[in-house]
Amino acid sequence: MEERVWTGWNPRLTTVFSVAKTSTSLQALEAELNSSIACEIEYASVYFFxxxxxxxxxxxxxxxxxxxxxxxxxxxxxxxxxxxxxxxxxxxxxxxxxxxxxxxxxxxxxxxxx
Structure with missing residues (x-):
């Protein structure tokens, strides 16, 4: 019985962990892109206008x-x-x-x- 429970839940736990890891990576990427865009806007406002x-x-x-x-x-x-x-x-x-x-x-x- 224990083996059936483990084999039934293990893929689900792996999927949840994978989703959390992907979500964290996406949030870090979003923060990096927002910072980069803000720098580009500041550069453009100072050096072009x-x-x-x-x-x-x-x-x-x-x-x-x-x-x-x-x-x-x-x-x-x-x-x-x-x-x-x-x-x-x-x-x-x-x-x-x-x-x-x-x-x-x-x-x-x-x-x-x-």
């Missing part, structure tokens, strides 16, 4: 109306691997905004004698 220079009147697809600044992610400066903030209004635009401010304790309005 963002401007490359601070020049005025370039076609900009991603820019908010509330600020005169746009961000250039891939500049023509090879050693600069950081986004560049551009001022498009001051003196007809085409200015790179340079700031290094970590807190509000530095007074930027200083006289020449300082």
């Amino acid at each position: 963002m401007p490359e220079t601070c020049k005025k009147n370039i076609p900009v697809l991603v820019k908010t109306a509330s600020t005169p600044y746009l961000v250039v992610y891939k500049s023509g400066i090879p050693v600069l691997n950081t986004p560049i903030l551009c001022d498009t209004l001051t003196d007809n635009g085409d200015w790179i905004v340079i700031q290094r401010r970590t807190s509000g304790d530095v007074d930027f309005f200083k006289e020449w004698v300082h």
Whole structure:
């Protein structure tokens, strides 16, 4: 009797284990594909739809109306691997905004004698 029970249930247990293993593999593959797709979308949004220079009147697809600044992610400066903030209004635009401010304790309005 024990042998009949074992031979009857063993294929079913193997099938359940196989389904669980396949399900886990599919979930891992889904997570990997979703991550890959997210990286591709981020790459496309930065490198295909963002401007490359601070020049005025370039076609900009991603820019908010509330600020005169746009961000250039891939500049023509090879050693600069950081986004560049551009001022498009001051003196007809085409200015790179340079700031290094970590807190509000530095007074930027200083006289020449300082």
